[in-house]
Amino acid sequence: MASRESGGSRAAALLLLLGVGRALALPEICTLCPGGMHNLSRVAAYCEDTSKLMQARCCLNQKGTILGLDLQNCSLKDPGPNFLQAYTAIIIDLQANPLKDDLAHTFRGFTQLQTLILPQDVPCPGGSNAWDNVTSFKDKQICQGQRDLCNSTGSPDMCPENGSCASDGPGLLQCVCADGFHGYKCMRQGSFSLLMFFGILGSTTLAISILLWGSQRRKAKAS
Structure with missing residues (x-):
């Protein structure tokens, strides 16, 4: 009898802990x-x-x-x-x-x-x-x-040839590029290259930093 009561207490405690955990995850x-x-x-x-x-x-x-x-x-x-x-x-x-x-x-x-x-x-x-x-x-x-306003007359025409209309909430639409296309009006073909983007960004930042460092160094020598 005692073991059953002990088991019931453990089960109740476990359910309480699960309930608290679920409440915290709200x-x-x-x-x-x-x-x-x-x-x-x-x-x-x-x-x-x-x-x-x-x-x-x-x-x-x-x-x-x-x-x-x-x-x-x-x-x-x-x-x-x-x-x-x-x-x-x-x-x-x-x-x-x-x-x-x-x-x-x-x-x-x-x-x-x-x-x-x-x-x-x-x-x-x-x-x-x-x-x-x-x-x-x-x-x-x-x-x-x-x-779904994309099903309304004229709505799909708002998207480019390589894109399709999709609902984005009440009264709101968005154009989704087809697979293999991206960029403005979905005109660019191929996947978007993050490596190229960050490579260009890094090179530009480095060049500007070198120019600023050189300019500050010349001013320091002149003074």
Whole structure:
């Protein structure tokens, strides 16, 4: 009996240590605001429906990837420098915050985002054309169904012949060079040579250093 109790105590201690370790490994954005996730929030509902892990203000999968972020009512004027940690999120709640109006580039790289909840007076990033549905309520605005603007008429033409259009977040696009091409407008063929780049940079720096040293030495002799 004693051995079973001892084994149970060890197992409980191990689980506690694992829990502490997991908590310490949380991305900083998950603990930006005090407290945990609101039980009635859409992010919490998403976590429960998909059986994902809820810790602090985040909804994560087993690998620790952020799938949901609930930062509502956090007195935020902007999401902060760590917000990019949530670029994998599918749902984000930022309502009840005094956010600045222009969030156009805040969501660069958030290509998986499908539901974004904002204060009522803050427009959806990228505008209504970047979302399937934009719904306004008395206290919030919900942007749903991020569109891939590369599939819109005329968008692929913005990229050069050796590049292709790719989504870069709500209302944002980027041109990705095809394999074997790089540089401005993907016009250069072949891989980018780091060795050549740093070789030229090093040679230029050395030449400038020698010229400066010679100039200072002549001034020293003249004085």
